[in-house]
Amino acid sequence: MRAIIWKNAWMGGLVYAGGDTLATLITDDFLYYRAIGVFILGATLYAWEIPSYFHFLNHRYRDRNFTNACKRMLYSSLFFNPLWIARHLIFIALFSGQWHTVDINILSISTYSFLYALPLCLIVNYMIQNKINLEWRYVASSCFSAFMAVYFALSDLLFGI
Secondary structure, X not given: OHHHHHHHHHHHHHHHHHHHHHHHHHOOOOOHHHHXXXXXXXHOHHHXXXXXXXXXXXXXXOOXXXXXXXXXXXXXXHHOOHXXXXXXXXXXXXXXXXXXXXXXXXXXXXXXXXXXHHHHHHHHHHHHHHXXXXXXXXXXXXXXXXXXXXXXXXXXXXXXX
């Protein structure tokens, strides 16, 4: 079990920081403090909460039937809801030294971000929750999140006012 925890921490830190770093390079906003902060976030909070939730879903809907597969997909997708995205964007603002820019508008940005990404997230989360072993779900989800980190980092540009 400890190997899984350390694997989740290292992989989560590296993958989340890698995805966010790519996003910052695209937007020409790279900061070492932000990369380190996102690494720590992916290796600690996210490495604990996301696998715990996936374990809960796996236990709650353990029967391998289509209904439970759809529930795992839906609940996994809804876990990364607009409030989760807003929290992630707030962390990014804090790590970037831009905490003063956080306002109520972040909720509309995260809501648009969530809604536009939902069709893709449902498909990918179905695959992650139903085709990948529980031990590797956080890693798979982190890889998808690295892709989505670019999307979330660009959300302000895409949906901001």
